[in-house]
Amino acid sequence: MDKISPDKGETLKxxxxxxxxxxxxxxxxxxxxxxxSIGLDFQKLHLGFxxxxxxxxxxxxxxxxxxxxxxxxxxxxxxxDNSMTAYTVFxxxxxxxxxxxxxxxxxxxxxxxxxxxxxxxxYLNNEGIYPCFPSxxxxxxxxxxxxxxxxxxxxxxxxxxxxxVIALRNGELTDDIKKAIEQLAELTQILVIGKEVCEVLIEQxxxxxxxxxxxxxxxxxxxxxxWLNHGTEGLLMFLEEIEPSANSTGFQMISDQEFFFxxxxxxxxxxxxxxxxxxxxxxxxxxxxxxxxDVLRDKFDLLKELETKKKIYFWTENNSLNSxxxxxxxxxxxxxxxxxxxxxxxxDKQRGFSTKQDKLAKQLLMSKDLFGQLNELIGKAGIVxxxxxxxxxxxxxxxxxxxxxxxxxxxxxxxxxxxxxxTKIAGLIPETEQYYIDITSSRTxxxxxxxxxxxxxxxxxxxxxxxxxxxxxxxxCLQAKGQIISDxxxxxxxxxxxxNRTEVNGHSSSIGACKNxxxxxxxxxxxxxxxxxxxxxxxxxxxxxxCLSMSGQIDEKAEEQAKELxxxxxxxxxxxxxxxPHASALMLPLNVTNARxxxxxxxxxxxxxxxxxxxxxxxxxQGRIVVTKEDIQTGLDLYLDALMVTIDExxxxxxxxxxxxxxxxxxxxxxxxxxxxxxxxxxxxxISKSHTNRFLSILLDHEYVQxxxxxxxxxxxxxxxxxxxxxxxxxxxxxxxTHHDPNTMGHQNTDRH
Numbered sequence: 001m002d003k004i005s006p007d008k009g010e011t012l013k014x015x016x017x018x019x020x021x022x023x024x025x026x027x028x029x030x031x032x033x034x035x036x037s038i039g040l041d042f043q044k045l046h047l048g049f050x051x052x053x054x055x056x057x058x059x060x061x062x063x064x065x066x067x068x069x070x071x072x073x074x075x076x077x078x079x080x081d082n083s084m085t086a087y088t089v090f091x092x093x094x095x096x097x098x099x100x101x102x103x104x105x106x107x108x109x110x111x112x113x114x115x116x117x118x119x120x121x122x123y124l125n126n127e128g129i130y131p132c133f134p135s136x137x138x139x140x141x142x143x144x145x146x147x148x149x150x151x152x153x154x155x156x157x158x159x160x161x162x163x164x165v166i167a168l169r170n171g172e173l174t175d176d177i178k179k180a181i182e183q184l185a186e187l188t189q190i191l192v193i194g195k196e197v198c199e200v201l202i203e204q205x206x207x208x209x210x211x212x213x214x215x216x217x218x219x220x221x222x223x224x225x226x227w228l229n230h231g232t233e234g235l236l237m238f239l240e241e242i243e244p245s246a247n248s249t250g251f252q253m254i255s256d257q258e259f260f261f262x263x264x265x266x267x268x269x270x271x272x273x274x275x276x277x278x279x280x281x282x283x284x285x286x287x288x289x290x291x292x293x294d295v296l297r298d299k300f301d302l303l304k305e306l307e308t309k310k311k312i313y314f315w316t317e318n319n320s321l322n323s324x325x326x327x328x329x330x331x332x333x334x335x336x337x338x339x340x341x342x343x344x345x346x347x348d349k350q351r352g353f354s355t356k357q358d359k360l361a362k363q364l365l366m367s368k369d370l371f372g373q374l375n376e377l378i379g380k381a382g383i384v385x386x387x388x389x390x391x392x393x394x395x396x397x398x399x400x401x402x403x404x405x406x407x408x409x410x411x412x413x414x415x416x417x418x419x420x421x422x423t424k425i426a427g428l429i430p431e432t433e434q435y436y437i438d439i440t441s442s443r444t445x446x447x448x449x450x451x452x453x454x455x456x457x458x459x460x461x462x463x464x465x466x467x468x469x470x471x472x473x474x475x476x477c478l479q480a481k482g483q484i485i486s487d488x489x490x491x492x493x494x495x496x497x498x499x500n501r502t503e504v505n506g507h508s509s510s511i512g513a514c515k516n517x518x519x520x521x522x523x524x525x526x527x528x529x530x531x532x533x534x535x536x537x538x539x540x541x542x543x544x545x546x547c548l549s550m551s552g553q554i555d556e557k558a559e560e561q562a563k564e565l566x567x568x569x570x571x572x573x574x575x576x577x578x579x580x581p582h583a584s585a586l587m588l589p590l591n592v593t594n595a596r597x598x599x600x601x602x603x604x605x606x607x608x609x610x611x612x613x614x615x616x617x618x619x620x621x622q623g624r625i626v627v628t629k630e631d632i633q634t635g636l637d638l639y640l641d642a643l644m645v646t647i648d649e650x651x652x653x654x655x656x657x658x659x660x661x662x663x664x665x666x667x668x669x670x671x672x673x674x675x676x677x678x679x680x681x682x683x684x685x686x687i688s689k690s691h692t693n694r695f696l697s698i699l700l701d702h703e704y705v706q707x708x709x710x711x712x713x714x715x716x717x718x719x720x721x722x723x724x725x726x727x728x729x730x731x732x733x734x735x736x737x738t739h740h741d742p743n744t745m746g747h748q749n750t751d752r753h
């Protein structure tokens with residue numbers, strides 16, 4: 001087929017966009033289930049679905065370019081009207097993988113027809129490469145027999161920096177693949193993975209490159225099948241085993257900082273620490289000529305090829321050595337040192353896609369007791385206590401995926417415990433979808449661009465790292481509106497001062513702990529304030545867990561499995577639209593502070609609850625999830641305590657102190673008339689003097705307690721406002737109970753169906 005013109009390239013691009021829309025359609029369950037069965041994520045791999053109907057009800061001018069490209073072919077199939085023409089569609093009812101040219105433009109399609117009795121793949125033409133042309137800086141290239149196996153390597157995330165993968169055309173090289181390999185000047189190794197060794201292919205590759213060629217036979221029918229059975233860890237072990245051993249190449253690793261390589265004419269003694277910076281590979285070399293004993297001692301950075309070649313040419317000219325052979329040997333040494341670097345810098349091996357965990361996640365999402373099981377699973381993941389708030393925080397943390405995103409701020413007097421809770425909750429979200437912030441400068445958020453935090457969970461364990469730099473206002477703007485638009489003056493080349501506009505977009509959720517949550521976040525439209533359990537019973541549970549952990553009695557493997565399952569649950573919840581026909585039932589009374597803002601928050605949270613139940617119900621005609629009264633009940637049960645923290649004029653720490661003080665007063669013989677000194681309260685509650693005086697001062701300002709006595713005789717305190725919090729809570733419950741059973745409001749949800 002002739003080279004595709006720009007117009008035809010645009011045709012393929014626009015057609016592929018319809019295929020992408022097709023696979024996202026709510027009705028396209030069959031292709032998504034097929035991809036789930038082979039462990040591929042259509043969003044990550046950017047795949048499409050051809051239902052074979054894109055040309056229906058279109059005129060001849062629309063069909064003409066597709067007929068020219070061979071996507072539509074006239075057919076003799078019967079039609080209902082003689083004026084109509086039947087067409088055979090390329091890749092009818094198939095998963096579409098785009099192939100690209102060297103400029104990154106779509107130039108071909110691979111269609112995997114999964115619905116027919118014997119699934120097969122077909123190409124539109126002979127052009128392009130899947131997934132794309134490799135970077136010119138590629139040092140290691142994987143060649144697989146088919147597109148599915150190449151997609152598997154990408155999905156499994158086993159490719160290192162400067163690795164690339166290409167899918168062969170039915171096990172053979174095309175002209176585009178040959179051209180791509182020829183332009184890889186820094187290539188040191190090609191790993192070919194297939195069902196059997198092909199000598200013809202090896203000879204073809206040798207004629208294209210001087211890189212080392214290694215052929216491996218897949219242990220099962222395909223690389224994809226092997227990955228599904230053995231996971232990413234098994235796939236990594238397989239890839240490591242097929243690479244030649246150090247001894248077979250003449251390379252020996254004497255220690256972490258000393259290496260030896262035996263070449264044809266010279267021997268290489270190499271010393272130094274291998275940097276984990278992948279842009280640097282500088283070590284001390286002693287290159288000794290075997291026949292004369294002459295030695296070159298120099299420092300080589302093997303990534304600076306031109307500089308290395310100059311040194312070698314100059315030295316070999318005076319010693320009558322084959323400079324080309326030595327340069328080839330240095331490339332081999334570089335490949336071996338790269339492998340050592342990967343091993344030294346490799347963290348604990350992460351699991352790839354697990355079909356077992358994915359299946360368990362789908363089963364759990366279908367459970368009638370969904371939220372009860374989720375809460376239990378969160379506990380198994382190592383989050384002790386906090387039974388209601390931990391589930392609330394998990395749902396809010398996951399909201400970055402959806403239109404109804406929220407942000408959680410945990411109020412904590414003990415920042416160690418608060419930060420630990422925030423970090424553990426964030427650990428239940430896929431790691432690739434998190435963004436960690438510890439300390440930041442005042443204007444950092446203004447230069448984030450549009451991808452750094454978009455559709456991610458922002459983890460800020462301790463907000464003091466943000467508040468101390470005065471970046472908190474920018475962060476609050478980003479949380480509230482999802483964007484920051486800022487103007488800044490700059491001086492142009494001609495000396496004139498001009499204004500430049502910077503725009504940052506970041507649809508995200510966030511979680512973090514803050515000591516002054518009321519001060520910084522009160523009145524923020526999408527920020528939910530959450531209090532921690534500061535009871536002595538909770539502190540006892542945490543200390544018992546710490547002791548069990550230190551003594552090795554915690555099953556860390558079971559905790560990791562629980563975390564992983566919760567991450568797979570997040571992956572299986574799709575960002576659908578939600579419609580709430582009962583939204584008016586969630587209107588808060590107007591005399592509640594920030595009633596409109598909190599009503600919107602409550603509606604967003606109920607929408608999150610409905611999204612988690614999407615696998616248990618269908619959608620309406622517009623593909624939307626419809627909120628039920630059961631969703632509202634669950635949302636209220638989880639959100640009500642956070643709502644009370646937000647509307648409370650006291651911060652969570654002071655409220656906790658006041659509740660304990662009331663219990664202490666009622667335990668005395670005089671009950672509500674009890675008067676206690678500051679020292680009595682300190683001793684009874686086990687709180688420091690500074691904290692006690694600060695809390696009492698706040699309570700005095702808000703007229704919750706009254707101070708009696710004289711300076712010479714000492715002061716005592718008496719509670720004057722006993723039930724204001726319960727009064728407000730009861731008022732809200734009565735307002736919301738208009739559409740619900742008041743006897744069940746505010747109690748833990750049991751997820752009854």
